[in-house]
Amino acid sequence: MSGGLVVLGWPQVGLAFVMVLVVLLLMVATRVGRRGEMLWACLRMTVQLVLVGLVLGWVFAHPSWWLTGLIFALMQVFAVATILGKFRGRLSLALRRVVVLASTAGTTGAVAWFLFVVVGLSPWYEPRYVIPIAGMLIGNSMTGITLGLKALVDGMRENRDAIEDALGLGAAPRAAIAPLVRSAFESALMPTINSMLGTGIVFLPGMMTGQILAGVDPMTAIGYQIAILLGIVGAVGTTVFLALVLGARTYFDARDRLRDDRIR
Template sequence: MDSTIDMLFWQLAAAYLFVLLLTVIVRIKGIPREKEIFIATVRMTLQLILVGYILVYLFEHSHPFYTSLLVVIMLAFAIRTIIKRAKVKLSRRMKRIIAFSMTSGILLSLICFIFVVLRLSPWYDPRYVIPIAGMIIGNSMTGIALGVNSLIEGMRSQKDKVEAALMLGATPKHAAQDIVNKAFDAALLPTINSMVGMGIIFLPGMMTGQILSGTSPLVAVEYQIAIMLGIVGSVSLSVILFVQLGYQTFFNRHSQLDL
């Protein structure tokens, strides 16, 4: 098969025309997003260039410490992003629950994927571990972020309903059950929608990248199915841990609602 096309600098620069188009559209519509678009574009570019050089070094100097360290850094930044993007200021307890849920769900899924699904040898091969960890962490971050905002919004908007249930003798778990279930559903919905449209409506990034690099489409499909199932597992574990522990932060030790 043909080798991957190596883009020249001007070809890559031409892709930024799409950002220019977006900026023009939001300006015409009077939406004050130009600054955010500019910052996001610059950050994306610098971050990807930096990661590119880091990966080149890792691939040439494969070591379990370097691979593990990069996964930990990615996870830490994901947790920080969730906390920063929350609609309200989070309590210290809620932050700890977010960190615990993310770490547990992601590491369990990643370990299973590396040692059971792929059976990597060596297990720390950065060519596999880093891209897979990135996809799992990124999707879990999106799920937890949606779960956080949905849970907070639900507890605040349905405060009267929860308090009424508590007055009638319900436990905090039963009083918040509907809110917890809706938060879990909201967090999982984007992942389910991706699975439904995958292959028919769009080709996912990992599969597209492999095909562009010359890999057989059938092999790319196998990897994509495996990683998608790994993502589902990670998002499910992370979110269920969060919602089952997170709702408890809205109640005090006397089982009273405390927002």
């Protein structure tokens, strides 16, 4: 016990793996496959988190603007690469550029507003705040863009004839594709909305739980959690909106004709 915090040693962490073994035994008993994948995921997660913990421990002890900026940039690159990796061969070059712009601009703006205006962080590069908060906002935005783009790409392929009919009747590209963009935007926001609806009653979010376990006053932890969830909503909404509105325009040429070569 240290300062009210129960510190978990590696033996206790090892005991937590017993729960995984129970699940593996249940999978064997019910002849469910993917047992190796389950075990590999647990081991890989453990190794990754240990490495991240070692890196963050050093970074927190040696704060610098360039190192914090570098980590933030790497997080952005990884997020964009993950999004693009989900759509191999299905996104045109123009749409891939939109993903880079929307993800980078949307999340950078949201992170800057949250840290500098809401939190009032000083110095601005304090890694103990920048890295975890940026990770939450960028991670959720990555998921939102992926869901929104999937709905847009699939919708363009499935509704190509309806969009062409609307264009043939004189509708502007924006109007012809508006229902599809609206539906994709709703699909991308739904997980975030559902998460907020269940917060506090169905479950306690990880950030709030971690602060409470660390001895922070519950009301202080709640204040941070509310602000974080609102920041996530802003980041997801902004990035997805930019990705969908700008991305939808890439399906039309300069003369407002549908580009069949970009529908995949």
